[in-house]
Amino acid sequence: MRSRAAIVIALVFVLVIVVTVMEPVVHRMVTPPRDENVVVVMKTVGPHMEFWQIVRAGIEVAATEFDVDPVIVGPRWEKDIDRQIEILGNVIEQSPDAILLAAADFNRLVPMAERAAARGITIVTLDSALNSDVPVSFVATDNVEAGIKAGSEIDRLVPAGKAVAIISHIPGVATAIDRELGVRQALSSRDATLVLETFYSNNEHDLAYEITENLLREVPDLGGIVALNENSTVGAGRALRDLDRYRDIPLVGFDNSREEIEFLELGIVRALVVQKPFNMGYLGIRTVVDALRGRSVDPVIYTDSVLVRREDIFTEEIQKLLFPLIEPR
Amino acid sequence: MGRLQVKQRSRRIQTTITFALAVLVFVTALGMGLLSYTFTQQAVQQNSREYTVQLVSQVQTSIDSYIDHMENIATVVQLNDQVQRFFRDYGTIEASLLEDYRQRISAFLDTVSRTRGDISLILIAGDNGEVLTHKPEISLNPAVTLTDQTWYRSARERSGSAVVSSSHVQNVVAGEYRWVITLSRTINDPVTGEEYGVMLVDMNFSVISDLLARISLGKRGYLFIVDPTGSIVFHPRQELIYSNLEQEYIDRVLEQRTGSFSAVTDDRRERIYTVSTSDRTGWRTVGVNYAAELVRNRATIQRYYLYGTLLFMVVAILVAVLISHRLSRPILRLRSSMQAVEQGDFDITVDISGNDEIGDLARDFNIMVVQIRQLMRRNAEEQEEKRRSELLALQNQITPHFLYNTLDSIVWMAEGGQHRNVVQTVASLARLLRLSISHGDELISIRDEVEHITSYLTIQKLRYRDTLDFSIEVDSRILHLQVPKVILQPLVENAIYHGIKHNERGGCVTVCGRIAGSKVILEVFDDGTGMEEEQMRTILDPRSSNGAAPGTASGSQALRRIRRSGEAPASSSPHRRNKVGVRNVHERIRLYFGDDYGLLFRRNGGAGTVVEIHLPVVEPNGDHPGGSQ
Numbered sequence: 001m002r003s004r005a006a007i008v009i010a011l012v013f014v015l016v017i018v019v020t021v022m023e024p025v026v027h028r029m030v031t032p033p034r035d036e037n038v039v040v041v042m043k044t045v046g047p048h049m050e051f052w053q054i055v056r057a058g059i060e061v062a063a064t065e066f067d068v069d070p071v072i073v074g075p076r077w078e079k080d081i082d083r084q085i086e087i088l089g090n091v092i093e094q095s096p097d098a099i100l101l102a103a104a105d106f107n108r109l110v111p112m113a114e115r116a117a118a119r120g121i122t123i124v125t126l127d128s129a130l131n132s133d134v135p136v137s138f139v140a141t142d143n144v145e146a147g148i149k150a151g152s153e154i155d156r157l158v159p160a161g162k163a164v165a166i167i168s169h170i171p172g173v174a175t176a177i178d179r180e181l182g183v184r185q186a187l188s189s190r191d192a193t194l195v196l197e198t199f200y201s202n203n204e205h206d207l208a209y210e211i212t213e214n215l216l217r218e219v220p221d222l223g224g225i226v227a228l229n230e231n232s233t234v235g236a237g238r239a240l241r242d243l244d245r246y247r248d249i250p251l252v253g254f255d256n257s258r259e260e261i262e263f264l265e266l267g268i269v270r271a272l273v274v275q276k277p278f279n280m281g282y283l284g285i286r287t288v289v290d291a292l293r294g295r296s297v298d299p300v301i302y303t304d305s306v307l308v309r310r311e312d313i314f315t316e317e318i319q320k321l322l323f324p325l326i327e328p329r
Numbered sequence: 330m331g332r333l334q335v336k337q338r339s340r341r342i343q344t345t346i347t348f349a350l351a352v353l354v355f356v357t358a359l360g361m362g363l364l365s366y367t368f369t370q371q372a373v374q375q376n377s378r379e380y381t382v383q384l385v386s387q388v389q390t391s392i393d394s395y396i397d398h399m400e401n402i403a404t405v406v407q408l409n410d411q412v413q414r415f416f417r418d419y420g421t422i423e424a425s426l427l428e429d430y431r432q433r434i435s436a437f438l439d440t441v442s443r444t445r446g447d448i449s450l451i452l453i454a455g456d457n458g459e460v461l462t463h464k465p466e467i468s469l470n471p472a473v474t475l476t477d478q479t480w481y482r483s484a485r486e487r488s489g490s491a492v493v494s495s496s497h498v499q500n501v502v503a504g505e506y507r508w509v510i511t512l513s514r515t516i517n518d519p520v521t522g523e524e525y526g527v528m529l530v531d532m533n534f535s536v537i538s539d540l541l542a543r544i545s546l547g548k549r550g551y552l553f554i555v556d557p558t559g560s561i562v563f564h565p566r567q568e569l570i571y572s573n574l575e576q577e578y579i580d581r582v583l584e585q586r587t588g589s590f591s592a593v594t595d596d597r598r599e600r601i602y603t604v605s606t607s608d609r610t611g612w613r614t615v616g617v618n619y620a621a622e623l624v625r626n627r628a629t630i631q632r633y634y635l636y637g638t639l640l641f642m643v644v645a646i647l648v649a650v651l652i653s654h655r656l657s658r659p660i661l662r663l664r665s666s667m668q669a670v671e672q673g674d675f676d677i678t679v680d681i682s683g684n685d686e687i688g689d690l691a692r693d694f695n696i697m698v699v700q701i702r703q704l705m706r707r708n709a710e711e712q713e714e715k716r717r718s719e720l721l722a723l724q725n726q727i728t729p730h731f732l733y734n735t736l737d738s739i740v741w742m743a744e745g746g747q748h749r750n751v752v753q754t755v756a757s758l759a760r761l762l763r764l765s766i767s768h769g770d771e772l773i774s775i776r777d778e779v780e781h782i783t784s785y786l787t788i789q790k791l792r793y794r795d796t797l798d799f800s801i802e803v804d805s806r807i808l809h810l811q812v813p814k815v816i817l818q819p820l821v822e823n824a825i826y827h828g829i830k831h832n833e834r835g836g837c838v839t840v841c842g843r844i845a846g847s848k849v850i851l852e853v854f855d856d857g858t859g860m861e862e863e864q865m866r867t868i869l870d871p872r873s874s875n876g877a878a879p880g881t882a883s884g885s886q887a888l889r890r891i892r893r894s895g896e897a898p899a900s901s902s903p904h905r906r907n908k909v910g911v912r913n914v915h916e917r918i919r920l921y922f923g924d925d926y927g928l929l930f931r932r933n934g935g936a937g938t939v940v941e942i943h944l945p946v947v948e949p950n951g952d953h954p955g956g957s958q
Contacts, residue, residue: 061569262472314500316495323508
């Protein structure tokens with residue numbers, strides 16, 4: 001009997017010790033782990049690209065909201081595709097749970113992304129699509145819809161019988177393809193011969209400037225221009241301003257750089273289609289977290305865009321969108 | 330079958346105690362755990378709420394102080410002598426002096442703006458067309474018409490008082506888009522109240538946004554500010570709200586000036602809103618806490634309470650098992666001891682110490698077992714005594730010695746030609762044998778006993794010829810009553826031995842029987858030499874050293890001796906045998922009927938002895954307490 005009591009007491013002590021020791025383990029078993037390892041591979045982490053800084057702000061708000069601590073990496077320059085591939089390779093070596101990838105190239109990052117997927121890493125693409133079916137979701141501006149908005153605006157501004165020119169940035173880039181598609185869709189009711197072939201600025205404002213100069217000189221019935229990204233818009237705007245043609249040639253552009261907004265205020269640019277990068281970053285992280293936590297995610301998640309005219313600039317909602325950072329960092 | 334049930338029932342005592350204690354402990358521990366957890370949580374929550382209220386009101390106070398500062402600047406500018414003179418006397422000032430005025434006012438505005446580092450613009454838009462700023466080199470945005478601006482128009486609407494804008498992007502300066510708070514007011518003549526124009530003071534909004542962004546309310550909580558019209562002055566998730574990715578309860582915030590409320594969002598998370606409204610601007614500073622975060626380490630607290638409660642429960646239940654085991658164990662042992670007794674093992678003692686009821690029970694049980702054991706032993710002894718007495722009684726009836734003597738007498742009488750005597754002796758012997766053998770019963774009627782003793786005496790009388798005489802005087806009313814058999818013969822033998830044998834002139838033996846009250850008394854008289862006082866006292870005493878003491882031990886020794894030899898102890902003297910016979914009668918009677926009955930010796934007047942046999946009245950087939958033993 002005495003020995004039996006001793007055994008019971010010993011058991012209790014063992015139990016106490018086991019519970020104390022096992023407590024963190026049990027805790028981890030009871031509550032699912034929240035230390036998901038998420039890496040964001042951006043197109044650029046340089047300080048000069050406001051767009052990506054706002055994406056980043058959205059990522060950070062979502063990270064706090066959904067209790068993850070993402071590591072944000074990327075090349076200094078957006079054009080440096082090789083560097084992004086290299087960075088992605090390094091990230092895969094660290095075997096994170098998920099990668100939020102803003103692919104700098106539609107095709108060239110595919111092998112690396114597929115290698116990551118083969119390792120069981122969840123991949124969500126952001127802003128730019130990837131020519132692969134490994135990403136579980138794609139979070140981006142609906143560029144076709146954005147193109148339609150720009151196209152409809154230029155259609156409204158340019159009288160029938162006048163030609164419309166499209167200045168795109170880089171051939172084959174997803175955003176360029178989609179936006180052009182949208183613009184052409186919005187202009188489909190117009191005379192097809194008056195919607196000119198697409199010009200490419202190669203994402204340089206100087207080239208866009210030249211294209212605009214040439215258009216003004218060589219296309220007498222030119223009625224308006226749609227520029228499909230920031231640099232194309234700035235280049236075209238500068239040309240119109242310098243040649244003082246902005247009053248008769250309406251320009252509808254994309255994005256919201258400081259210079260573009262000045263152009264908008266001065267009437268050099270009639271309207272800008274503005275994306276919502278903050279929302280994109282936020283939804284990117286939310287989608288990654290949903291996928292990691294076993295919730296179903298839509299294969300494509302679109303963030304919307306807004307057409308901003310001169311009179312809208314300082315409205316409460318639009319000014320926040322156009323001037324997202326209170327002070328330039 | 331019955332034992333199995335008993336076993337199950339006893340086991341259920343332990344189970345019941347364990348279960349009852351376990352339930353008690355469970356309920357108590359759970360209740361206390363929940364209670365203290367709730368209490369702790371409420372206390373921590375209350376702290377967090379109070380902290381938020383303080384924080385929100387501090388933030389609001391410091392924002393008000395910025396606004397006050399802007400208004401002070403506006404007042405200083407509006408009352409400035411040069412500014413007043415510049416507008417009042419504008420038409421009369423010489424053109425050459427105007428530039429001088431402009432420069433001095435600019436310098437003054439610049440000085441005033443430097444009182445704080447966060448003033449980004451001071452601008453006066455005069456009705457005379459003059460636009461003065463704190464930095465003359467600033468060029469105005471060509472796209473802007475000052476009089477169309479919101480700040481300008483609202484200052485005009487509320488002439489003479491300051492108007493504070495919500496946060497907005499200031500585009501007045503060319504190439505600059507700065508987030509600011511604008512305070513605007515008309516410049517009035519202090520005497521006439523005439524309006525000369527509108528001035529604005531811009532403060533960098535980063536002063537406020539940085540302040541608010543720096544403050545965190547828990548991990549996810551945040552602060553925001555709305556103006557009285559519901560437009561957002563500051564909100565860290567403004568973009569999400571505009572895109573409906575997040576809800577904000579601005580309407581509910583506007584409904585109250587101070588206090589707090591809680592709201593559950595679409596994703597089922599409860600948020601607690603703490604509102605403080607500025608009297609200065611009407612702005613509502615709102616602190617938003619996630620209810621789940623109010624208790625900073627809620628999960629840890631929960632865990633500790635959970636594990637603590639569980640641990641105490643386990644320990645307490647183990648203790649409950651121990652206690653119930655300790656309680657039920659002695660009961661089980663007592664039960665198994667009782668079962669042993671039930672099966673006839675009386676050599677058992679329960680070894681349970683303790684001063685509780687069970688200890689008492691065990692002691693009582695032990696005492697009971699000892700008593701039962703003693704009773705059993707006494708019973709066994711009495712049974713043995715009875716059996717031994719019977720054997721002796723049988724043996725006492727007709728010894729071979731007596732038979733030999735009688736037969737010898739018969740031969741002697743036959744030789745002497747005394748046919749009548751021979752017939753009488755043989756007949757008596759036959760009757761004697763019949764009475765001795767025929768009855769297996771313990772009790773016989775007095776009639777038979779008298780017949781038996783008559784036959785015996787007849788034979789003895791013939792043997793002793795004329796030296797022995799006898800008479801039988803038994804009340805005929807008692808002849809049918811029952812008595813143990815062969816109780817008279819040893820006494821008569823004793824009378825003959827003591828009274829007549831050594832008396833040369835012979836003697837007489839008288840057997841009387843009468844009823845005296847509730848007793849039957851049989852008496853044997855002799856007129857012999859009589860027993861000595863000492864002899865009479867010791868003859869019935871089993872401890873008597875004189876002769877074989879019929880004590881338990883020696884008695885059973887005698888028995889064994891009888892069994893071994895297979896015959897009567899012929900070697901023992903008739904005297905000794907006779908003494909044993911008398912005592913045997915006494916003991917047999919006492920065994921049958923109790924201590925009130927037995928033999929009584931007394932002197933028969935001057936000579937001889939009387940032995941009285943005291944017996945109860947036992948009717949044939951009538952019950953007597955002694956008979957059932």
